[in-house]
Amino acid sequence: MNMAVKVIEPHGIFDGIRGNQLRREVSEILDSGTEILLIDMKEVKFIDSSGLGALVSAMQMTRTANAKLFICSISDQVKMLFELTKIDRIFQTFVDQDDFNRQIMTTK
Template identity: 70%
Template structure:
């Protein structure tokens, strides 16, 4: 299977409004044929419960399209939130885009 990778760099606060935008963007990315999506959260400084829900929805959108979603560059605050909510078990996370490229491109 040919990899069609899209990297989406998010910033600021991931809340209900931004979460709805994220769902829309992910749907468009799938429609454009991407089967691997990397969400780079380097510039995200806060995620609320709506934002977490949007991340789960984004993963579900990718799965329904037989795609995969990954996350990279999460801050300590976001990492703590992921651990508290067990999201760290759901999302495969990478330290940064370089680590993602090394592991995903070399294993495919």
């Protein structure tokens, strides 16, 4: 079975403005029939509460669409924030895109 996968690569400071952009992009991607969405955070240097809210919103949108959302390449700062806010419990994260491909795409 060949799953449709789309990768989003936000960058810089992930705040309310970038969070709104992410929500719009996720909505468009899900409307196109994508089944698996990977957010690659390698270029995100900082994330604030609005950015975290956008990620949670993206997860809810993805679940509603019966799709799956994964995150990869989070920095140590973002990882610490995920752990402090316990968001790491709702997102499956991967070291990078290669790790995602090895663990998820080879099992599909």
